[in-house]
Amino acid sequence: RMRGRADRRGKTVVHQLSVSLEDLYNGTTRKLSLQKNIICRKCGGCGVREGAQRRCPKCHGSGMEVRIHQLGPSMIQQIQTVCSQCQGQCEWIRPRDCCLTCNGRKVVREKKILSVHLDKGMKDGQKITFHEEGDQVPGLEPGDIIIVLDQKEHPVFRRSGDDLVVKREISLADALCGCRQLIRTLDNRTLLISSQPGDVIRPGDLRCVPNEGMPVYRSPFQKGKLILQFQVKFPEPGWLPSDRLRQLQTFFPAQEEVMATQDTQEVELSDYVAQGGPGRRPWGGDTC
Template identity: 55%
Template sequence: MDIFDMFFGGPFGGGGGGGRSRDRRGKNVIHQLSVSLEELYKGAVRKLVLQKNVICDKCEGRGGKKGAVEVCNNCHGKGIEVHIQQLRPGMVQQIQSVCRECQGQGERIPAKDRCKNCGGRKVTRDRKVLEVHVDKGRCDGEKIVFSREGDQEPGLEPGDIIIVLDEKEHPTYKRSGNDLILRMELELVEALCGFKKTIKTLDDRELVISTIPGEVIKHGDIKYVENEGMPQYKNPFEKGRLLIQFFVTFPTKIPIDKIPGLESCLPPAQEALIPDLAEEVILQDLDPKAEARSQRERAHGPAYEEDEDGFGMGSGPGRVQCATQ
């Protein structure tokens, strides 16, 4: 379908004939359907209720009595009006617009002969319920097409209803293709001494994972479980991987009397060679918020202030302005 026909679909598309009859096919109707990651994992059937135009069954799409349809006297059946506008002496401009009398149909029906059911519009509104089958492994942004289920119009083939899947954000899992990504927090003792944990899958199963005795998990390490990711579309028994990234939480303080015991369990620290003239300094904690505020003040001057939303605002007329030449 031509892109202009798709978006505008009015009386100016196509090549021959007059009015809307030049289009052979109605416009497609696009609906966005919000789906959860669980539904994409397990599959689901969703019901979508919508309103659509259907051919009037009383007048069979004529809009009135048989033989009552007349050619529009204003546009002479073309569906468009042509106006000539003079721009300046010797130069004119031709402007086309939809006919006001027939709304681009190229025809009119006298009021006394119009169908009582549709009011001469040839179509009526109808309630349609679609069953949308979301198969396992479908992806965000994919389209499910219901052919010829769009609005009906006399002389036109109905367009399609296109369902676009919109994946909702999941609180636990992220999706990357057929892989699932899980963030797992570990205490330092678990990272050093081992752990056994359970993971709840998107189909409500419980998986047990554990480390090998003596294995150390480093902050940021990534491990995976084969065949526990998303099912492949149209091949649901094949699945991607479940990727697990570990984030180790370190204690803020260690009792001084426990340090020798820790040192005995850990590899020895490399002793630094300190020159005689080296100067000893003190490490201090850095407050990220205070540091960011200080950097903004240095960049914008002391008149720079921060409003409640965190946006920098000048302090008024006293703010220093750059000189212009």
């Protein structure tokens, strides 16, 4: 029963809608303009002018015709086939009888504006269905229009579920002594992010701010986390004189003493450039 009902429906039409991360964070309504078939209002979907004959004159509206083959004396064969004139459609419209509005096609193209409501927290790839808004076909229920959300890449934030991830670069001094940074949110608020002195931040470390991520879909007052991924910018070579470096070294934990034996050979480190360019690793792998 359900299959028979589905067979009487028109095709489902899928459209992609490009949206920004701000759209999915704040929620909004977007207008989508598209073209669709609607049943001709002039002829009501019959395709002919008023009073014209629609029934196929060859098969008399049955969609089938009988062909007779002579097999021999007093022997004939009757074969029922699809009508060669109407191709089984049961009707045949003469060109002069066609509806002047739809030219016998029974449908006309019309511009349709859909208002697509984006709820806070919707995700990339999520589908929004407009039931029975698809193309109209005489004798069939209209199909659906499905809108698939396509989120554009954001220059600052990356979404991970209900969390937002942002990369921040800090100096070595900030990593060791505490940092303060401003972050503009997707709803144009400004957050002052700070770490405490002594809370050492290492390259790649993650810190988070609860309830400052993406709104949870259909629970907009609940939010995920804002996750900060820190990159530490180290000083350039020669940034501090040797005497100042020795003074700075006194503030760090004592270095492990390395005992050199008589047969130890001392060498110095230099910058490494792999054969084939700096983008290659010595074991053949690619850089991240």
